[in-house]
Amino acid sequence: MKKVTIYDVSREAGVSLATVSRVINGSNVVKEATRQRVLEVIKRLDFKPNEVARGLAKSKTTMIAVVFPQALFAHVKEMIGGIGDASRTLKYNVTIHTTDDIGEDDMIDELVEKLIKSRVDGVILFNNDNLATEIEKISSYDMPIVVIGDRISAENQGSIYVDARKITYELATSYLDKGVSDIAFFTARQNLVKKEELVEGFKQAYEEHGLTFDNVTNVSTHYEESYPYFVDYFKTHRPQVVIAGYDKEAVAAINAARENGIRVPEDMEVIGMMNTTYSVMCNPTLTTVNVPVYNMGALALRLLTKILNDEPIESHEVVVKHLLIKRESTK
Amino acid sequence: MKKVTIYDVSREAGVSLATVSRVINGSNVVKEATRQRVLEVIKRLDFKPNEVARGLAKSKTTMIAVVFPQALFAHVKEMIGGIGDASRTLKYNVTIHTTDDIGEDDMIDELVEKLIKSRVDGVILFNNDNLATEIEKISSYDMPIVVIGDRISAENQGSIYVDARKITYELATSYLDKGVSDIAFFTARQNLVKKEELVEGFKQAYEEHGLTFDNVTNVSTHYEESYPYFVDYFKTHRPQVVIAGYDKEAVAAINAARENGIRVPEDMEVIGMMNTTYSVMCNPTLTTVNVPVYNMGALALRLLTKILNDEPIESHEVVVKHLLIKRESTK
DNA sequence: CTGAAAGCGCTAACAG
DNA sequence: CTGTTAGCGCTTTCAG
Numbered sequence: 001m002k003k004v005t006i007y008d009v010s011r012e013a014g015v016s017l018a019t020v021s022r023v024i025n026g027s028n029v030v031k032e033a034t035r036q037r038v039l040e041v042i043k044r045l046d047f048k049p050n051e052v053a054r055g056l057a058k059s060k061t062t063m064i065a066v067v068f069p070q071a072l073f074a075h076v077k078e079m080i081g082g083i084g085d086a087s088r089t090l091k092y093n094v095t096i097h098t099t100d101d102i103g104e105d106d107m108i109d110e111l112v113e114k115l116i117k118s119r120v121d122g123v124i125l126f127n128n129d130n131l132a133t134e135i136e137k138i139s140s141y142d143m144p145i146v147v148i149g150d151r152i153s154a155e156n157q158g159s160i161y162v163d164a165r166k167i168t169y170e171l172a173t174s175y176l177d178k179g180v181s182d183i184a185f186f187t188a189r190q191n192l193v194k195k196e197e198l199v200e201g202f203k204q205a206y207e208e209h210g211l212t213f214d215n216v217t218n219v220s221t222h223y224e225e226s227y228p229y230f231v232d233y234f235k236t237h238r239p240q241v242v243i244a245g246y247d248k249e250a251v252a253a254i255n256a257a258r259e260n261g262i263r264v265p266e267d268m269e270v271i272g273m274m275n276t277t278y279s280v281m282c283n284p285t286l287t288t289v290n291v292p293v294y295n296m297g298a299l300a301l302r303l304l305t306k307i308l309n310d311e312p313i314e315s316h317e318v319v320v321k322h323l324l325i326k327r328e329s330t331k
Numbered sequence: 332m333k334k335v336t337i338y339d340v341s342r343e344a345g346v347s348l349a350t351v352s353r354v355i356n357g358s359n360v361v362k363e364a365t366r367q368r369v370l371e372v373i374k375r376l377d378f379k380p381n382e383v384a385r386g387l388a389k390s391k392t393t394m395i396a397v398v399f400p401q402a403l404f405a406h407v408k409e410m411i412g413g414i415g416d417a418s419r420t421l422k423y424n425v426t427i428h429t430t431d432d433i434g435e436d437d438m439i440d441e442l443v444e445k446l447i448k449s450r451v452d453g454v455i456l457f458n459n460d461n462l463a464t465e466i467e468k469i470s471s472y473d474m475p476i477v478v479i480g481d482r483i484s485a486e487n488q489g490s491i492y493v494d495a496r497k498i499t500y501e502l503a504t505s506y507l508d509k510g511v512s513d514i515a516f517f518t519a520r521q522n523l524v525k526k527e528e529l530v531e532g533f534k535q536a537y538e539e540h541g542l543t544f545d546n547v548t549n550v551s552t553h554y555e556e557s558y559p560y561f562v563d564y565f566k567t568h569r570p571q572v573v574i575a576g577y578d579k580e581a582v583a584a585i586n587a588a589r590e591n592g593i594r595v596p597e598d599m600e601v602i603g604m605m606n607t608t609y610s611v612m613c614n615p616t617l618t619t620v621n622v623p624v625y626n627m628g629a630l631a632l633r634l635l636t637k638i639l640n641d642e643p644i645e646s647h648e649v650v651v652k653h654l655l656i657k658r659e660s661t662k
Numbered sequence: 663c664t665g666a667a668a669g670c671g672c673t674a675a676c677a678g
Numbered sequence: 679c680t681g682t683t684a685g686c687g688c689t690t691t692c693a694g
Contacts (some may be wrong), residue, residue, distance in 0.1 A: 005687055016665045021689060031663055048447045052392060053687035054672045055383045065427075073609075077408050081401050082430035088441075093449055095394075095426045098415035110419075116379045117425055139490050223611050251612050258614075277405075278612065280554050281582050283589075336671055347681045353671060357681045362679055386673035 004045045006260075010126065013041040024049050061119050064304060067134070068126040070098045075127075075178040075192065075274065075293045079148070082297025083124065090305050099128070112137045122304045124148060127191040148296055149192045150181045153316035158303045160296045160318045164193045167289055167322050168201030171243060171271065176209045180240050183213075186253065187245030188221040193273065193291060196247060215239070219249055230256030240268065240301065247272035251282045254329060268331040284328030292320050335376045344372040381434050394424045395635060398442065398465070399457040401429045402492065406523065406605065406624045407457075412478070414455065421636050426451065430459070443468045453635045455479060459490075477635040479524045479627055484647035489634045491627045491649045495525045498620055498653050499532030502574060502602065507540045514544075518576030519552040524604060524622060526576060539551050546570070550580055556642040561587030571599065582613045585660060599658040608625050610614025616660030623651050649661035 005197040010020045015034060022030050030038075041047070055061040068076055080096075087094045095118065097111055108130060115123060115138060115251060123138055125131065127149030133151065138145055145152075147159040168185070175183060185202060187195050199216055206213035217233075219226045230253050246248035254294030259265050264270055264284055272279055273288035299318055306313050341351045346365060353361050353660075354369040361369075370393055372378070386392040397414060399407055417462030426449065428442055439461060446454060446469060456462065458480030466483065476483075478490040482501055501517070506514060515532060518526050530547055537544035548564075550557045561584050572621045575581035589594050595601055595615055605612055606621035630649055637644050 003687095007687080017665095017688075018690080019663090019667060022664085029663060034663080048444065050387075050450060050687050051448045052383055052386045052450050053670090054673090054689075056387050057687080057689040058380075059670070061383060070415070074405055074408055076411075077405055080407075080411075080427065081429060086403070088429075093426050093445070094519065095424050096415060098412060098419075113379065114424070117382045119381060119383050210683085223608055227611075248608070248612070255612070255614060276577070277554060278609075280558075281579070281586070281609065282612065283586060283614070314334060334671095338671080348672075349674080349682080350680060353680085356673085360679060365679080381671050384686090387672075387688090388671080388673040390686070 003050075004047045006047070006049065007039050007046055009038065009047050012045065013038045016303065025214070037198060047123055053121065059119075061093075061121055062091060063095060063120045064122050064124060064301065065095045065097055065115050065118070065120040066124045067097045067099060067115075068079040069128045069191070070100055074276065078293045079297035080315070082294040082299075083301045084297075090301065092121075092301070092305060094301075097168035099130075105184040108133055108137060109314045112141070115143065116141050119155040119178065121308050124300050124304060127194065131192075141160040144304060144307045146300045146307070148300050150194060151317055156307060158307060158316040158318070159319060160191070160300045160303065162193055162296075162320050162322050163290050164195075164197035165204070167193070168198045168243070169205045170201075171210070171289075172202050172205035173212070173325070174203060175241055176211070181206075181211060181310040182211070182215075182235070182240040183218065183243060184215045184239035184241070185243050185245070186217050186221050188217050188226065188249055190221075190246045190273075192293070192296075193245065219252075219305050221246075221248070223248055223252055231259050234260040234262060238262070238268065241269045241271070242268060243273075245273055247274050247278040247286060247288055250286055250329075251278050254282055254284070254286065264329050265331045269331060271324075272329075275325050279325070279327065287327045288325050290325050292322075296320055334381075337374055337378070337380065340369065340372050340378050342542055343376065344643040345368045345573055353555060357391065368581065386450065390450075392424075392428060392452055393422060394451045395453050395455060395632065396426045396428055396446050396449070397455045397457045398430060400444075400522070401431055405607065408551050409624045412576055413625040413630075414632045415628075417629040417632035419560050421632065423452075423632070423636060425632075430461075434548055438488035439468060439565055443472070447472050453477070455631050456636060460522075475638045476633060477631045477638070481525060482648055487638060489638060489644070489647040489649070491631045491634065491651060492526055493622050493627075493653050495528035496532040496535070498524070498604070499529045499574070500536045501532075502538075502620075502655070503536035503544070505541070505602045506572055507536060507542070511542070511570040512542060515546045515548065515568070515570035515572070516528050516574050516576070517548050517557075517580050518548050519550050519557065519580055521552075521577045521604075523624070523627075524576065529576060530540065533637045550583075552577075552579070554579055557583040558587055562590050565591040565593060568629050569593070569599065572602070573599060574602045574604075574640065576604055577611040578605050578617060578619055579605040581619065581660070582609050585615070585617065595660050596662045600662060602655075603660075606656050610656070618658045618661040619656050621654045621656050623653075 007022050010017045024033050122144040125147045144156040149161055152159045202213040226249050234256055242253045250270050254264050254270050262268050272286045272288035275288045278289045279286035337351050341348045344384045355364050453475040456478045475487040480492055483490045533544040557580050573584045581601050584601050585595050591597050603617045603619035606619045610617035
């Protein structure tokens with residue numbers, strides 16, 4: 001099965017290359033009759049324009065790169081779903097590039113090398129420990145960037161994120177208003193919602209109540225490690241409320257509480273984050289903060305294409321809304 | 332920042348295009364001195380060879396497409412990890428394409444269209460309800476394919492899968508040998524391990540014991556639906572053993588059992604599949620069958636590149652090994 | 663409305 | 679060991 005090219009079509013249809021090109025690119029200056037004739041030949045020959053050649057000629061690949069840290073949260077799947085769906089309707093292709101957490105410097109260089117060589121039109125970056133370096137290196141090549149999970153904005157850049165500060169500010173405030181102030185915050189590495197800002201949200205709420213907050217503990221992302229940690233922790237600590245940066249840790253807390261004879265929510269309330277499947281599978285079911293992961297992916301792709309096509313952009317920073325989902329682990 | 336091309340390098344280094352091309356392609360016929368000179372210029376000018384142009388010239392994109400059904404299991408993440416890591420060391424790029432479960436016919440056509448137009452070198456397909464159609468259409472363009480989760484093999488095709496039949500055959504046999512024969516099998520849509528073969532494994536084991544097996548129930552992939560289903564189910568059924576096609580359903584069974592006052596594993600044993608995080612987060616922890624998802628991804632990519640580069644291939648069908656992980660939900 | 667021709671940036675014989 | 683010269687398949691002025 002020989003590859004059929006634009007030449008074959010042009011010959012077969014008795015028109016020039018240019019005309020065929022115009023037809024497949026939807027130019028409207030072609031006479032309807034000719035267009036039909038060309039279209040017929042295209043279909044008959046099953047001609048599929050070579051995107052690579054087109055990419056060379058136009059210096060545009062309609063290819064977008066998505067970069068995410070390998071060991072990141074399970075939500076990449078949904079996020080990719082959002083990105084994928086959006087890319088499909090917007091006629092873009094998506095390449096993925098995973099980075100190790102190690103984030104060696106030459107790892108980043110290697111990544112940038114790949115991105116530039118493959119001439120992708122733009123990049124979607126997930127917030128991670130090396131974000132600043134990545135942005136700097138990539139943008140030095142004039143490559144448009146959209147970041148998911150952190151706030152950036154510039155001529156050729158944009159970002160999609162949830163207001164992390166607000167999440168914890170709201171949660172803390174509502175408890176403080178009720179006179180509940182013994183809140184413990186647990187967080188594992190989790191980059192979709194910025195940890196530093198979550199902490200700031202707590203601090204702000206406490207401050208406004210004339211208190212200070214510094215009950216922050218880092219835990220492992222591995223349940224096998226966080227669970228025993230909590231079991232131990234609850235032997236000597238009994239916070240009124242446990243808030244976790246990710247559902248998995250919240251479930252660990254719930255299970256560890258049970259192990260220690262602590263009743264949830266009667267003795268201790270637990271709140272997770274991300275509204276993952278975990279939250280309905282545990283017992284009691286978990287109150288958690290929903291973050292619209294799928295949408296964030298779709299929005300990122302959309303924003304990037306706007307930048308690429310010089311479409312009008314309301315804002316280079318898009319804040320998506322979170323939502324507290326009440327279940328059984330809180331009163 | 333103007334793009335620097337091979338012309339710039341050749342001029343600056345005082346050599347011909349061909350020589351520069353040889354250098355960047357690692358041809359060893361170039362004199363060391365010239366090579367060094369060229370290399371120096373490349374570095375100085377920060378020249379990054381345009382893969383698109385190279386792709387056009389060589390009719391090879393070093394681009395591999397990965398296609399997976401959108402709503403599939405959460406393991407795509409790990410699988411993509413394996414694919415990503417392998418692609419990095421093998422110098423390939425990976426594009427992803429999600430398909431809806433709906434699997435409309437023109438959806439598939441659209442997919443094929445994209446794959447062909449973008450001139451990817453090969454495709455990695457996940458087993459799904461439309462696999463046969465996909466394979467047929469894609470391979471009609473002479474495009475190499477590797478399938479994950481089903482068995483296929485041909486000149487330009489290969490597959491990576493786990494022996495599903497064996498999994499259930501082994502499990503069932505071990506119970507039947509102990510005189511335990513009241514086993515219920517629950518499965519949701521789950522394509523990494525073929526459901527039909529899982530059932531066959533049961534049947535074979537039962538048959539060899541002079542019995543027949545047909546205790547198969549389909550359940551929803553959504554915990555919110557499967558859980559209440561099980562709660563209800565256990566009101567009238569008390570199998571000795573519950574085996575689920577995916578951990579999530581096993582957890583639903585465990586939780587529903589507790590709800591019904593059934594003790595696990597004393598009154599009923601439960602076994603899941605995939606060894607997901609769910610399995611350690613539930614209570615009791617779940618005995619489950621581990622499937623090497625990450626490896627399957629890496630192997631798929633590797634096999635595909637072997638096909639692409641005409642490397643010797645031991646077998647076009649690679650069976651990966653599963654492993655029963657015993658935890659608390661079984662005796 | 664359509665065609666001719668010059669690229670896009672790189673590879674691959676073929677000479678030398 | 680190195681240079682010359684056609685392409686790879688499509689887009690895009692520029693004429694007509």
